[in-house]
Amino acid sequence: MIKTNPTEFLDVSFLSYVRERQKTTDVHMENGIPDYAYASDYIIRQKIKAIPGVYPFFKAVTSQIVPMMKQQTNMEALKVGPNQFPEIYEMTADCAKRLGIGIPTVFIQPNLGEFNAYSIAFDDEAPAIVLYSSIVERLTPDELKTVIGHECGHIHNNHGIFTTAASIILGTAIGAIPLSQQLIQLISTPLRLMFTAWSRAAEVTCDRAGIICANNRNDAVTSMGKMMSGAVLTQNAVNIEAVLKQYDALRATPVRLLELEFDHPATVRRIFAQQEFMNSEVLYQWRPEWKEPNRTLVNKQELDARCEKFISVLDSKKGRPKKEWN
Numbered sequence: 451m452i453k454t455n456p457t458e459f460l461d462v463s464f465l466s467y468v469r470e471r472q473k474t475t476d477v478h479m480e481n482g483i484p485d486y487a488y489a490s491d492y493i494i495r496q497k498i499k500a501i502p503g504v505y506p507f508f509k510a511v512t513s514q515i516v517p518m519m520k521q522q523t524n525m526e527a528l529k530v531g532p533n534q535f536p537e538i539y540e541m542t543a544d545c546a547k548r549l550g551i552g553i554p555t556v557f558i559q560p561n562l563g564e565f566n567a568y569s570i571a572f573d574d575e576a577p578a579i580v581l582y583s584s585i586v587e588r589l590t591p592d593e594l595k596t597v598i599g600h601e602c603g604h605i606h607n608n609h610g611i612f613t614t615a616a617s618i619i620l621g622t623a624i625g626a627i628p629l630s631q632q633l634i635q636l637i638s639t640p641l642r643l644m645f646t647a648w649s650r651a652a653e654v655t656c657d658r659a660g661i662i663c664a665n666n667r668n669d670a671v672t673s674m675g676k677m678m679s680g681a682v683l684t685q686n687a688v689n690i691e692a693v694l695k696q697y698d699a700l701r702a703t704p705v706r707l708l709e710l711e712f713d714h715p716a717t718v719r720r721i722f723a724q725q726e727f728m729n730s731e732v733l734y735q736w737r738p739e740w741k742e743p744n745r746t747l748v749n750k751q752e753l754d755a756r757c758e759k760f761i762s763v764l765d766s767k768k769g770r771p772k773k774e775w776n
């Protein structure tokens with residue numbers, strides 16, 4: 451009798467591992483766009499791309515800026531790895547695996563005054579995520595994971611060139627970018643508002659990625675509440691129900707159009723959009739283990755239409771929406 455090793459016939463090659471992983475993540479891609487991406491995010495990107503010269507210009511600018519940003523970050527911030535903040539490395543690896551992207555390099559930037567995180571990404575460069583130390587210090591590990599998941603979302607959705615363009619246009623670019631003042635003056639108001647509208651839509655997409663990567667469904671919402679206060683003094687001061695009442699004041703003021711110039715939606719709008727996502731089919735395609743038998747779910751189209759009502763500065767619903775989610 452010839453004895454054979456049962457593992458001999460198992461295909462354990464790296465290539466087949468990659469192929470298998472590709473298959474699981476491909477299920478969530480439609481024409482190269484992740485299935486959870488907020489419609490306005492890619493629609494506005496297409497509109498900007500259709501304007502002659504704009505996209506190639508910012509692509510060229512980004513290719514110059516990204517290596518500089520990475521160099522500057524490497525000089526000023528602490529690099530996370532298996533032996534340096536290993537728990538943050540682990541959660542990043544987990545988010546990357548969930549979304550099907552390579553593990554980005556994470557840096558912790560010393561800044562206790564501001565609550566912020568951002569990603570540095572460009573087609574040809576290995577992506578990086580920067581977390582301000584305030585976030586690492588004041589969020590629970592579960593909440594921090596949703597922030598990392600959000601940043602992985604920017605990488606997963608190829609936001610890099612547009613994010614850099616928006617940060618130059620709004621003057622929020624990190625670090626010294628040569629010529630940025632002259633660049634800003636060349637940008638017309640309609641184009642600037644297109645970029646800010648895109649940036650707000652992109653945040654909705656990535657908040658969804660943050661939920662998909664979370665350990666618990668509600669972690670992203672509580673971390674968002676803490677972002678609003680900076681989570682100083684006490685970790686448990688945020689009452690989400692009370693925060694949501696701030697939505698009423700957003701539309702009730704004659705200066706509400708001020709928000710058009712902002713690159714992030716008002717946080718309370720984001721929380722409503724997150725709540726909508728938790729009632730959508732898309733989330734449970736990623737996280738079937740969270741599915742509840744009696745929960746009524748909306749499809750992707752309905753989800754985006756509902757989010758539009760909260761996110762659109764010009765057309766958003768008056769008054770606080772009725773609580774339709776749990």
Ligand SMILES: [Zn+2]
Nearest residue numbers: 600604653656
């Ligand atoms: Zn973001």
